[in-house]
Amino acid sequence: MSTAFIDAHLIAADGALRALFAPHRAARPCPRPSLAAGAAVAELSPAEKRHAAALMRVNHVGEICAQALYTSQALAARLGPGEAGEKEKLARHLEAAGQDETDHLAWCKQRLDELGDRPSLLNPLWFAGAFGLGLLAGRMGKGVSLGFVVETERQVEAHLDSHLGLLPEHDHASRAIVEQMKADEIRHANEAKRDGGVDLPPPVKGLMRLAAKVMTTVAHRV
Numbered sequence: 001m002s003t004a005f006i007d008a009h010l011i012a013a014d015g016a017l018r019a020l021f022a023p024h025r026a027a028r029p030c031p032r033p034s035l036a037a038g039a040a041v042a043e044l045s046p047a048e049k050r051h052a053a054a055l056m057r058v059n060h061v062g063e064i065c066a067q068a069l070y071t072s073q074a075l076a077a078r079l080g081p082g083e084a085g086e087k088e089k090l091a092r093h094l095e096a097a098g099q100d101e102t103d104h105l106a107w108c109k110q111r112l113d114e115l116g117d118r119p120s121l122l123n124p125l126w127f128a129g130a131f132g133l134g135l136l137a138g139r140m141g142k143g144v145s146l147g148f149v150v151e152t153e154r155q156v157e158a159h160l161d162s163h164l165g166l167l168p169e170h171d172h173a174s175r176a177i178v179e180q181m182k183a184d185e186i187r188h189a190n191e192a193k194r195d196g197g198v199d200l201p202p203p204v205k206g207l208m209r210l211a212a213k214v215m216t217t218v219a220h221r222v
């Protein structure tokens, strides 16, 4: 058994344990409404809290999946064929975006705590599924791997945009987080495209949308 193979499994296990069980430290402070907007925040009703928490739980699941995808794609990049410098550059690109996703994960968890709710009970399942998908995409080479990032981030952006229409109008704290996440996901997609992400075939995009639909529908409740 090669050292790279053993390393790969250790990295996978480490990534899973960190994403699922370790407290996440954001590198950037949690986006907060301005003082004026903050002062105007009305107390959310119990129903509004539950509704906002369900949406933030879905977003938290998305960020668990982002951790899995970026970790596994970086891993596949390092293990795949090609010139060592190029492989390392791609892996670092993926890891840098992954750091933003750690911020998102920490912010979503913080907001869930504030709303008195919990993350999805199925997080280990979401992580495992996304990790496998990321490995698969990563093994198909740089263009497809980055193309997968572009499509994922664009779908997440559209999904976050829909949440801005669904969150209670006066839940400024959740909205500020979602707004910043959306801006970051747009940047991640643009950077992956700029660095050589290819356009994925429509059936693949459709399958990705279907998988995301299943995940978001289940995570809304469980």
Ligand SMILES: [Fe+2]
Pocket: 063, 066, 100, 101, 104, 181, 185
């Ligand atoms: Fe994110």
Ligand SMILES: [Fe+2]
Pocket: 066, 097, 101, 153, 184, 185, 188
């Ligand atoms: Fe992202």
